[in-house]
Amino acid sequence: MLELQGVSKKYGDRLAVDDLALAVEPGQMFGFVGTNGAGKTTTMRIIMGVLAPDAGSVSWQGRPADADVRRNFGYMPEERGLYPKMRIKEQLAYLAVLRGTPKASAETAVDELLAEFGLAERGNDRVEQLSLGNQQRVQLAAALVHDPEFLILDEPFSGLDPVGVDALAHILAQRVQRGVGVLFSSHQLDLVERLCDAVGIIQAGRIVASGPVNELRSRNRSRRFRIVGSGTSWADGLPGVQVVERNGTALVVELAESQSDQVLLDAARAAGPVHEFRPLALTLTELFREAVSEPVELPQTRETQEVSA
Numbered sequence: 001m002l003e004l005q006g007v008s009k010k011y012g013d014r015l016a017v018d019d020l021a022l023a024v025e026p027g028q029m030f031g032f033v034g035t036n037g038a039g040k041t042t043t044m045r046i047i048m049g050v051l052a053p054d055a056g057s058v059s060w061q062g063r064p065a066d067a068d069v070r071r072n073f074g075y076m077p078e079e080r081g082l083y084p085k086m087r088i089k090e091q092l093a094y095l096a097v098l099r100g101t102p103k104a105s106a107e108t109a110v111d112e113l114l115a116e117f118g119l120a121e122r123g124n125d126r127v128e129q130l131s132l133g134n135q136q137r138v139q140l141a142a143a144l145v146h147d148p149e150f151l152i153l154d155e156p157f158s159g160l161d162p163v164g165v166d167a168l169a170h171i172l173a174q175r176v177q178r179g180v181g182v183l184f185s186s187h188q189l190d191l192v193e194r195l196c197d198a199v200g201i202i203q204a205g206r207i208v209a210s211g212p213v214n215e216l217r218s219r220n221r222s223r224r225f226r227i228v229g230s231g232t233s234w235a236d237g238l239p240g241v242q243v244v245e246r247n248g249t250a251l252v253v254e255l256a257e258s259q260s261d262q263v264l265l266d267a268a269r270a271a272g273p274v275h276e277f278r279p280l281a282l283t284l285t286e287l288f289r290e291a292v293s294e295p296v297e298l299p300q301t302r303e304t305q306e307v308s309a
């Protein structure tokens, strides 16, 4: 298990990560989500040892994460960082050797990865000759080439078209099936919801919600209900009830915090027989909105800091 405990990091007097704790199991796909500047990249850099935290610890399988432990990690940094002019095969083999893979097995691993990524024919091309989607695949290949047990991926899906997203998601899902843990950041909540078993929602450097998506759903009561009854006009003008969707005799409504679901049910029954009455599962977007709705003072942006510095 990858575990972070009490991790804090300041840039000057700006607190970017604040007493952060999270845990990701082997074989788990963990989505790390938060608004711009929430502290995702900083956290991932701390996990990889690129940045030192001011406080707290990072451990893997119970061992403090030192350089040795981190050799088990594969990393796709925000700033990417492949050499655009170097040939793909050469570059990947170089990275594998750098991380301790013997040269002969590095070359085999590169060939296998390129075949898996549909890039077998492109091994002798330079990175800059590839499309953005293919460059992103090579970036992922660079994170995978030494067969790591854990992957830290900073926005791996950004800028990809739906085909590219599916290709990358498929490759990651295969690794997860083999027991590799994956922590990736993303702003695409629908994608995170589709791919991840668990999520961590970060706001202003703090984890405001984390855990398996289903658990988060059951902890947060939905305010949306689907009702199939007699007509739909009975819901009009009901205090604290907003009609979201009508379809024949089916209705989806959003209930205000102040309104009780029992009042809604009574109103539906007063209009005639009710055939269905159920809260709708929260989407990750709704969970996210709920989790970040607590007012937390947002950190100054990098730009603001630079201007005021």
Ligand SMILES: Nc1ncnc2c1ncn2[C@@H]1O[C@H](COP(=O)(O)OP(=O)(O)OP(=O)(O)O)[C@@H](O)[C@H]1O
Residues within 6 Å of the ligand: 011, 014, 015, 016, 034, 035, 036, 037, 038, 039, 040, 041, 042, 043, 299, 300, 301, 302, 303, 305
């Ligand atoms: N090198 C730096 N110097 C000063 N402040 C920084 C630096 N790097 C990040 N910050 C600030 O720290 C906070 C967290 O930034 P970070 O990049 O970790 O967030 P993020 O969640 O990855 O954001 P995004 O989704 O926009 O990539 C922000 O307020 C940012 O402006």
